[in-house]
Amino acid sequence: MTRAYAIGDIHGHLDKLEAAHALIAEDRARCGDTDAPVVHIGDLVDRGPDSPGVIQFLIDGQARGENWVVLKGNHDRMMEMFLREQPMVDTQLLYDHNWLHPRIGGIETLASYGVDVPEGSRTYQFHPKARAAVPERHRDYLANLPSHYRLGDLYFAHAGIRPGLPLDQQTEDDLCWIRKEFYDSNADHGPLIVHGHTPVDAVTHYGNRLNIDTGAGHGKAISAVVIEGRDAWVLGPSGREGVTREDPIFPI
Template sequence: MTRAYAIGDIHGHLDKLEAAHALIAEDRARCGDDAAPVVHIGDLVDRGPNSKGVIQYVIDGQARGENWVVLKGNHDRMMEMFLREHPMVDTQLLYDYNWLHARIGGIETLASYGVEVREGLRTFQFHPSARAAVPESHRAYLAGLPSFYRLDDLYFAHAGIRPGVALEDQTEDDLCWIRKEFHQSDTNHGPLIVHGHTPVDEVTHYGNRLNIDTGAGHGKDMAAVVIEGRDVWQLGPDGRRDVKHEKPIFNF
């Protein structure tokens, strides 16, 4: 039986990420499994106080051989695009938004690198110093993040998938950004789609998809879950709590 762990959207909260990994370590000890991967569903950065620390934490973990998968979220993509030699704005954003819009969180991310975005500055006036403050290793890491991960009957993507499109034909735009079309679909996608991107009050299993973004970027808890087959448990101080299917699971 396939077992995997997954962690919801992080958004610069290193303390919550460390706590999630501690819960996973406790569950590993209970079930005696040191091999199951831990999938980070994306959005390492923005809004929280320590995006720099989060990126370094996952880089260090993978470097020492931890079986961690880290996926690209839309916020990670926005940061990487802005910090290119010639800054870019993600075309999936509203026309009057950019990474430094007050609702996005880029200002807080740059603050974790010691960069103050002063009011009235134009991009060309501070972009060179912002780019210099973020280590090239961090910029390259974000650029190289995968947008999905497949493990047997599980398919992990930050935002979800476009229904009706073969998994091998999904685009990064959709894997990082999709919402409405995916959320409204009761299609059998084949594998269980594990995603974040859109906060929910609690980890929710819809039968064809599993949403694990519980709003860490908005001051709420960060979810850590264990998945065995298509069954899901949320991890907490008292161990596992069963996540029931909100709708009847499909017959296969």
């Protein structure tokens, strides 16, 4: 039986991330499993108060040999693209948006690195300061995050997959950004797709996908889950708790 742990969207909340890892450690102790990977579903940064702390926590854990997988979310991608030597805007954004749009959270992330973005300022006026404030190690870490992870009958991606396209042909654009086409699909994708990206009130199992984003980017919780085969449980103070189920009807 395949077992994996997964943690939903983090959005700069180091305290909630540490609490999620504590719940995983408790479950490991109960079931005696020290080997199952912990998959972080992406969106490490933006909106929360400590994006630098989140990135460094994950770097340090992987450096000491923790079996952690950290995936790239759309917010991680936007940050990395903006902080390149020549700043870029993600082509998946609305035409009048960029990483520093008030709805996105880049301003809060730069503030957590000690960089203020004066209202009405132009990118060239603070971009060099932003690059200098964010350690190169953090920028490189975001740039090199994988966009997916496969483990047996599980496939992890921040946003989901494009239905009907073989898994080995999925694009980073979709893996980091897709919504409607994926959510509207009741197709059997083969493996269970574990994703975040769009908050739900509670971790929800749809039969063909499992959404583990419970809204940390909007002041709510980070969820930690354990998955065995295709079954999942939320980890809470009292141990494993059931997940909400909304099973699709697969076509014959």
